[in-house]
Structure formats: C-alpha cells, structure tokens
Amino acid sequence: MKQTGICAVSCNKVCKVKEVPACELLESLGIEAGSTFCVKQKSPWKGPVVVEMKGRRELAIDYSIASQFxxxxxxxSVLSWQQS
Known part of the structure; x- marks a missing residue:
C-alpha cells in the first residue's frame, strides 16, 4: 500500500501509522507506530485533522503535526469498533 501523510488521506478512510512525529503528547494520547484510526474530518485552510481512535475517541491534530505523520x-474491516 502507498504510504502518505494524514493530510493527504480522504475522510472516512482507515489508516495505520508507520511513523509518528517527535511529539510526546501524541504518545500520551495513544498515537504510536502501529496505531490504527479513521480520518473523520479535515478542516479547510490547513486547519486541524480529526481522527477517530479505538474506543470512539476523536482527536483533533494540528495540520502541521498531521502532515509529518x-x-x-x-x-x-480492521476497525471492529465501527461496526456497531
């Protein structure tokens, strides 16, 4: 599969993280290499990107950080929590 940044992924697409930017906050939120999430919303004009993590927790990630992923x-189908 093609590797890209979060900002280039279409909404409602599921992604697996290959590389995470150096940011301690991301790790504390559970975003690490191997994590899987769904891109829920991309704000215009380089605004935040909203992703849905396991447990239906949504996180807004600043565009400049999201572009480094x-x-x-x-x-x-790997997201069993979306099948409710």
Missing amino acids: VVEEVDD
Whole structure:
C-alpha cells in the first residue's frame, strides 16, 4: 500500500501509522507506530485533522503535526469498533 501523510488521506478512510512525529503528547494520547484510526474530518485552510481512535475517541491534530505523520491506508474491516 502507498504510504502518505494524514493530510493527504480522504475522510472516512482507515489508516495505520508507520511513523509518528517527535511529539510526546501524541504518545500520551495513544498515537504510536502501529496505531490504527479513521480520518473523520479535515478542516479547510490547513486547519486541524480529526481522527477517530479505538474506543470512539476523536482527536483533533494540528495540520502541521498531521502532515509529518507517515501512514498507509488499510481495509476498514480492521476497525471492529465501527461496526456497531
């Protein structure tokens, strides 16, 4: 699969994190290499990107940080929490 940044992923697409920017806050929020999430919303004019993590927790990530991620799109069937 093609690797890209979060900002290039379409809404409602599921991604797996390959590389995380150096930011301690991301790790404390549970975002690390291997994490899987769904891109829920991308704000215009380089605004925040909202992702849904396991447990239905949504996080807004600043555009400048989101653009530093390396992710790959995966099959959305891996997200069992979305099947309710």
